[in-house]
Amino acid sequence: MRFGLHKLTLLDYPGLxxxxxxxxxxxxxxxxxHNPVLVTGKMDDLExxxxxxxxxxxxxxxRLDGVCVTGGEPLMHEQSILLMQAAKAMGYRVKLxxxxxxxxxxxxxxxxxxxxxxxMDIKNSPSxxxxxxxxxxxxxxxxxxxxxxxxxxxxxxxxxxxxNLHEVADFSAIGREIAGAKRYFLQPxxxxxxxxxxxxxxxxxxxxQLSGFLSEVKKFVPAAEIRGR
Numbered sequence: 001m002r003f004g005l006h007k008l009t010l011l012d013y014p015g016l017x018x019x020x021x022x023x024x025x026x027x028x029x030x031x032x033x034h035n036p037v038l039v040t041g042k043m044d045d046l047e048x049x050x051x052x053x054x055x056x057x058x059x060x061x062x063r064l065d066g067v068c069v070t071g072g073e074p075l076m077h078e079q080s081i082l083l084m085q086a087a088k089a090m091g092y093r094v095k096l097x098x099x100x101x102x103x104x105x106x107x108x109x110x111x112x113x114x115x116x117x118x119x120m121d122i123k124n125s126p127s128x129x130x131x132x133x134x135x136x137x138x139x140x141x142x143x144x145x146x147x148x149x150x151x152x153x154x155x156x157x158x159x160x161x162x163x164n165l166h167e168v169a170d171f172s173a174i175g176r177e178i179a180g181a182k183r184y185f186l187q188p189x190x191x192x193x194x195x196x197x198x199x200x201x202x203x204x205x206x207x208x209q210l211s212g213f214l215s216e217v218k219k220f221v222p223a224a225e226i227r228g229r
Contacts, residue, residue: 001079002046003053004038007060009068013095013117018066021053022046023080026073028099029133030123031197032162032189038072039196050079057090066116070097075105085114095119100144101137110151118148118155122184124166125173131165145178156183158227161210162203163189171213175220185227186214 004022006012012020024046026039033039048056057067067087074080075098084094095117098106109115122141123132129141148155157178159166171186178184188210191200210226217224 001050001077002044003048003050003083004046005048005053005056007056008064012068012070013066013093016065016093017063018068018093018095019056019060019064020068020070021083023069023071023074023077025076026071026099027076027101027133028073028123028137029196030160031131031195032160032165032203033196034190034192034194036194036196050083053083054086057087057092061090064092066093066095068095068097073099073101075102081105081109081114084109085112088114088116093117097121098144099123099132099137100141103140103143103147106144107147110147110153115153118153120144120148120155120157122157122159122174122178124159125170126177127173128165128170142177149178149181154182156185157181158185158187161186161188161205161213163205163209164202166205166213168212168216171217172219175217175224179220181221182223184217184221184224186210186217186224187228188226190228 006020009018009020024038024041069084088094093116096115097119100120126138129138188205189203
């Protein structure tokens with residue numbers, strides 16, 4: 001298995017100086033995905049081996065605070081879990097980005113205290129998960145939501161908001177599922193220049209729509225915010 005690496009980020013791990021490690025492959029096919037290379041690409045396309053990443057982390061001990069592990073979907077790969085365990089053992093704070101469809105592996109990481117922060121995507125309302133290509137995944141996503149909300153690890157939920165795939169009723173349904181969550185961010189779709197499916201313009205969301213969605217979800221999640229407008 002190979003990884004991608006951004007050696008320095010001030011954005012990916014809230015409040016920490018970190019690096020970001022990327023994995024290839026995802027079990028979802030969200031048409032608005034901004035990084036299809038990591039979804040559909042091959043591991044061999046990435047530059048760094050597992051040993052390379054460990055060597056890098058050892059060399060940055062004391063200079064970096066955290067490691068973000070993202071994808072694709074990291075929990076598809078055993079080496080992602082080994083990497084998080086190793087980074088934690090080195091003294092790093094570890095953040096995982098996940099779509100929430102592997103609750104048993106998430107539970108393992110939580111029980112081992114191998115992660116310190118989990119950023120989990122809520123793609124849409126339960127009835128619309130088919131649009132992600134993960135139509136049979138909602139119950140697993142729900143299990144992951146419960147693990148985070150009932151646990152002790154820091155977390156956030158987030159939704160990439162589109163103009164054509166989301167409506168007010170979706171945020172009412174999402175809000176009920178994550179009522180009282182510590183953090184929930186609505187992130188308006190932004191065109192990266194290479195999305196997975198469709199025309200980027202289809203997914204653009206107007207400020208009025210976004211504000212309406214936020215007002216609805218705040219009925220259930222008062223801490224909800226818009227990020228990246």
